[in-house]
Each structure stands twice: as structure tokens, then as C-alpha cells.
Amino acid sequence: MLKYIIKRLLWMIPIMLGVIIIVFSLMYITPGDTATILLGDSATPQSVAALNKKLGLDQPYVVQLFNYIKGIVLHVSLGTSYRTKQPVLNEILARFPNTLKLAALAIVLATIIGIVTGIISAVKQYKAADRIATGVALFGVSMPPFWLGLLLILVFSVQLNWLPSAGVATWKNWILPTITLGTAVAGIIMRMTRSSMLDVIRQDYIRTARAKGQREFVVIMKHEFRNALIPIVTIIGVQFGTLMAGAVLCENIFSISGIGKFLVDSINNKDYPCVMGTVLFVAALCTIINLIVDILYTFIDPRIKSVYKIRKRGADNG
């Protein structure tokens, strides 16, 4: 098991290296001369050249890339923000707690709603409850999150004046962003739960459980749901990327100072080290989440655990 985790962690290195190269290259080909942007109207050819030299922007692509990677590996540094002159990583970490809180609230809400409605829907297949739930879930998936956010503001902030529409001052501020972000993910989880429950319901071991005289509720929770959980956990892991993308939107709509708002602000300010750093940070986060999900599997599905055991046994013998 430990061997597997280490192997997966090592595998992250080439992936992240690839991500760095892609993102760096995109920023490299971005039009516009950075020094001119930074200096603004006061730019003279001399000062531009001097600044380019100071930032290392006069060097060839490969050297710049190498320096960037060296900075990450040796100094755990994602560069310096053009705008605030602060280390990019500090800027990100300062804003990350808000993003994390939003993402965590949304995923908890989405998982609870998605799984409960998914189970009900599968058990009541083709009944009214199922048709309503699948219809609503598809709305959740199809609804542009920014539109939902704006509608919620319209109703609960503008019309009813119940909830604030911006900032993070009180717990009330988190309600609308959480609903906005959670809705789409809840729809996805619900659809996955339903289809994977329907898969399991048809299995012979469910009939075995009923033949034991087990109560229907226990059959559903103990026998069906535990087996259906495997694909559901996958989808929650895979959807983490969607969640982060949604967080970018939510933070912008509800003026929450998180890394999503930071990313959009940085793009608008042409603060490329920050753009690069944020994208890398999110990509690393997604990769780690997926690793955690893969490890979680082994606790849900005993078949996977024993595959490692057999491999280990084989390795020990060989």
C-alpha cells in the first residue's frame, strides 16, 4: 500500500513538470511587453531594457523556463507578482482559505443532496419522485452557475434583502455562494449515484440479501449503496476540477477574495506570474485530490486492496 502511494507521488513529478511547461509556454507567447506594461506611460527604451534584464525577460525561452522550474524546486517559489511585488505563493496562500472554505461547503452540500436524491431516484425508478429528481438534477447540471448566482442575488439580496450578496463578513455571506457552487456538482453526483445504484440493484447479491429476510432499507444502505459508492467517489474526485472552476466564478460574482478572484484579477492586470502560479497551484491540488480518491478506493472496495497485497506478495517472492 505504502509502495503504491509513493509510486503515485513520484508519478506526480512528470505530470506537474508537463503542466509547468504548458502553462509557462502559454504565458510566454502572450502578446504585450511586460516591462512596457509595468512601467506604463513613463517607459523609455532604456528603462524597458533595464527592467527586462532585471526580470530575466531578455533571456531565451529555455533559460527562462529552466529558471522558473529551478525557483519552484529550490526555493518553493512561484515568482514575484508584477503588481504587488510580493511572492506569488504568499498571495495565493493568503487567499486560499476562502476558496477552500467555499469548495468544502459546496462539496458537502452537493454530496449530501446528490447522494440522497440519487438513492431515492434509483429506488423509485420511473415513479414520480424519480422523474422529478432527474429533471431537477439536469437543471442543476445545465444551469449556468453565474446565472444561478445572479438570480439568487436578485431574489434574496435585492428583493427580499435577507442575505448579503458580497464579501465574507458573516456566515450569512456564505449561503448564496455555497448554493450556487453546490448546485451543479449536486446534479452531477445525483446522476452518477442514480445510475450506479441502478447498476447494483440488478445484481444477484441484492436478491441474496432480500432472501435473508433483510429489511428493504438495510438492503439499500448496506448492500446497494456500499457497492454503488465506488463510482460515486470517483466522480466526486473527478469533479474537483469543475468545483475549482466554479469557485473562480462564484468568487467573482460574490466578491470573495479567493484564488479564483485573484486569477481573474491577475489576468485583467496582466500579472502573468500570478496567473501561472494560480493555475499551477490548482492543477497540483487537483492531482493530489485524485490521488487521495484512489487511496480511498481501497477502503471501499476490498478487491482493490487485495490486488496490491497479491502484487506485494509476488514482489516478495520474486
Added chain:
Amino acid sequence: MNEKLLEVKDLVIHYFTDDEEACAVNGISFDLKEQEVVGFVGETGAGKTTTALGIMGLVPAPPGKVLNGEIIFEGKDIVKLSEAELRKIRGDKITMIFQDPMTSLNPVLTVGEQIAEVILLHNKISRKEAIERAKEMLEMVGIPGERHEEYPHQFSGGMKQRVVIAIALACSPALLIADEPTTALDVTIQAQVLALMKRLKTDLKTSMIMITHDLGVVAEICDKVAIIYAGEIVEFGTLAEIFEDHRHPYTEGLFNSIPDLDVDVARLPVIKGLMPAPTNLPDGCKFYPRCPYATERCKNENPDRVTITDTHIVRCHLFRSAESIKET
């Protein structure tokens, strides 16, 4: 000494889909006495499993529906029982072994848990005691008790079927329904599992319904045999009556298609044609389109049960009470 344990009367079960009605079981009646083993023999789709599910009260509804009939078990009609009353019987007094052991066990629970589950459901004992009992059950079916913490995928097919049998016998049921318990297994494993069931039958004195299409299995374990065709019992009798003195043309066809080692034939006689689809059964006798002795009457009129002896019943126009036209 032998009391009637189960009495099925004129059971009719149909499946309803969007545009079709599948007549799976069409008026099956039989009795089962204590400690008796009845074999259900017939082709795939003849309604054997549906009858068994009916006795378990487990016909999937929808699409299935019990349209008619009584299933009297220990004086109570299973068809009329509530779900809660049925649950008390299922797994405790009537249990079932399903066809495919590879898929009959829950992959995420240990085999010990799965045996203990049924014990806990029907006995007032602690979890720890239930696990102990589960270990005893494993020993009884020939699996070391310490393997109770392993998962189904760590067992072979034959071992899994032993676990399934352990689950079915954990509460010492009065009636065990075995739905083709050996079909999915290798021939050598089949023999082992069959020997195990035979031993358990004599040790535990459980009544059994053995569903199979293998007459060899029937000969080995059954006291009585029901030949089922298109949702009806076409012939019912003791083992000897069915094997030595079968009357129905379908039964005759079944026995003719078994190779006889002493007689060298170039080609085994087979029953011509296919069993009719349950969505489109013929009027009259269901076997009429394939029957070598078919008459005009068979086409129009479904034959009633004809009593040959006290124990031997056949459903065919060729016979009248104790007399057989074939013999005269």
C-alpha cells in the same frame, strides 16, 4: 409421520412489460412433505425459478405479479402475507440458493459478515456470537472457520457456492430452495457440492426443492420429481415413477435425449422445435406443437391433471385415470 410442509395450489405468475404479458407460471400445483426433496426439471424459461421466487415472496414487482393461487406454508398463505411477515419467514424458515455463486455474494462484505447477517436477523444473539456461529457454518460446509474475514473474491467458484449454502442453512430452515446450485460450476466441483448437499439433507432433515435441468442430479438427491414445461407441471411423481414409468410425451423426450452407454446410436433423438415463448403460448396443450402424439383435441383443449397412482400425476389427453392408451 410426514406432515405436509408446503402446498402450492394453482399458482399463476405473469410478468407485464410495456406491450407484452409473459405467462411464466400457469397454474402450478404440488405438495411437499417434511424431509422430502422435490426436483423441478425443465428447460430454461419454463418457470422453475419464478415458481421458487413466488414461494419466497420475492417475485420482482413490477413487472411480475401473482395473479392467482395459494402457497400454504405451515398453515399460512404466503401470497397473502405482509412484507414484514414474509421477512420473518425468508432466510429463517424458507431459504434459497441462487444459480450463480460468482454473483450471489456481496463483494464488499466479508463472507463471515454475510453469514452472520442472516443469523442476526432471525436470532436474538450478539454480533460476536453470530460471527462464532458463522464460523461453525463455514466449518460445516467444509471451509476453515478462520477464513470468515476474507472477501468473496478470495474464494473459488465452488467455495463461494459453499458460502451461499452456509448462508441458506444458517438458521436451519424448514425448506431450502436450490436453484440450479451446480450449473455454474465445474463438473468435479459439481460433484463435491452435490455430495455436500446430500449430506446436509440427511443431517439437517431439511425439505428441499431442487431446481435443475440435469436428470443426473435429480436421480442422486430427489424423492419426487416435477417435470415443468411452459409454466405447468406436466408430470409429477416419485423418483421411480418418473424414471421407470414416465407417461408424458415431453418426459419421454427428455429421457430419450440422454445418452445410454450400453446402446450405441449415431444420433440422439431430440425433441423437435423450441419451447414456445411465454409471451405467445399456444391454446390447448402447451406441448402440442412439438408432440409426436398430438391430436386435434390437444390443439384446442388444455388437458387436466390425470391421476395415475396416488403419487403420479400427468397432464396429457393420452391418459384417462389409471388407464393408458399407449399401453392398450
Added chain:
Amino acid sequence: MDSSKRHKARNNSIWADTARRIRKNKMAMLSLTILIILIICAVFAKWIAPYQYDAQNLKEAFAYPNWKHLLGTDNLGRDIFSRIIYGGRISLSVGLIAVGIAVVIGGGLGAIAAFYTKADNIIMRFMDVFMAIPSLLMAMAITTALGSGTRNMMIAIGISSMPQYARVMRASVLTVKEQEFVEAAKSIGCSNKMMIIRHILPNAFAPLLVQATLGVGNAILSASTLSFLGLGIQPPTPEWGSLLSTGRIYIRQYWPMTFFPGLAIMLVVYALNILGDGLRDALDPKLKN
């Protein structure tokens, strides 16, 4: 000759079966009708829209829906209904072309990976790298690099959603390759090229089609998201996301500018999702329930 004819008949019957099954699915047919109407509106916007999308009339700014302006007017007095119809042109074409790019590049790479074991590892590891970046963030990074505008947005969304098509195509080709009729074709002496074109690709294409149908909806969502964030199509071009983005400023005073463009996006994406689900069920009835 004869055998190839028979194979064709078999393929035809798969699609004919699918068509028959999907015609039975009322929701899918309703969605298809809605989509066709929207496409007609987009194509013939000039004749259907009651006003020019940029016709200003400041006297009538912020008019609520009325008979003259079905969905009201915006801050510059432009007819919202007309702007949504013209916007549909852009949103639908961005969705279709972005998915087209993704299907061609991703599907192509996936098929190559499935056929040539040597290329498989390289291509799929490359896709792993791609998939590590959430696709919306990837699209944002690409639009930053290429600059905003309709064409760049199509490329950005197309490329960022490419890996999923590569995966689907690869998996589906690998499945079809293992099937018996391919073995049979091989055994009667089909050439490699013939086998790929005649037997494998047509059968492997079905899952890609489902993915693409659902993908157009996602692409439209991504496009409007980018525009909403100010990274995609800029005003005054009437893309649905950018309409919403402008409307957002006035949300406290005037709701139609926010409400209707969002409704249009949702309607299209919902219809595409239902159609995609229906298509998946119709292509493989086993998967249903």
C-alpha cells in the same frame, strides 16, 4: 461484395434501431425540436429578429417586456429579444466549432493511441498532463495567451476539452477491436485499412457522438463563462455570456438583462443534455435502467 453489403446492412440497422428508439423518447424529441428552432433562428436571425442587434434607442432604455419589445430593452435601449437571437448565432457556432476541434484532434489522437501501441503511452501521458489542469482554467490560460475574440475562444475551449474525447475514442476503439466481428473480418482477409474504416470506426463512433452532444452544451457554458468573466467575447458583440455580464451591472435596478440571456443558455444546454442522454440510451438500450 456480398459480405460488405451485408455488413453495411448491419450497420444501417444499428442506426435505424437507434433512430426508432429515440423517436419513442418524447423528451428527446422535444429537445431536438427546440434545438432545431433555435438553430433556424440563429441562421435566419436577420429576418426573424424584430430589430437590429445594435439598434439603439435611448428613449426606450430599460423598458420592461411589452408588446413592442418582447423581452424588454437594455441600458442603451436595444431590443433584448433581438440581441439574444443574434447572440444565439455566436453561442451555437462557438459550441459547435469548439466541439468540432475537440472531436477531430482528441478523437484522432485517441484513435491513434488505440491502434498503435507505441504511440499509446506518449499520447495518453500527454493527456494526463492536460487533464491535470481543470478545463475552464486551461481555457482561461489559452485565451490569455491568444487574446480574446470569437475565434480564439473556440480554439481555447476546443483544446481544453480535447482530452476527454481522446479518452472516449481510445476506450471505444479498444473495445470494438476486441469484438468478434472484427476477428471475423480479419479471418476473411480484410486489409488493415479496410478494417479500420469499414468495421472499427463506424462502431467506435457511437460513444463519441454521445460525448459530443453533451459536449456542445458544456462548450456553450464554458464560452459564456469566459465572456461573463470578461475573457471571451467583448461587448458590443451579443454573445449570451457577455449579455449577462453587461446585465450584471444593472441587476439591482433592472432584471430582464440578466434573466433572459441566462434562460437562453440554460434552455439550449438542457435540451442538449436531454438529447445526449436520449442518444446514449437509444444507442445502447442495455445501459438504460
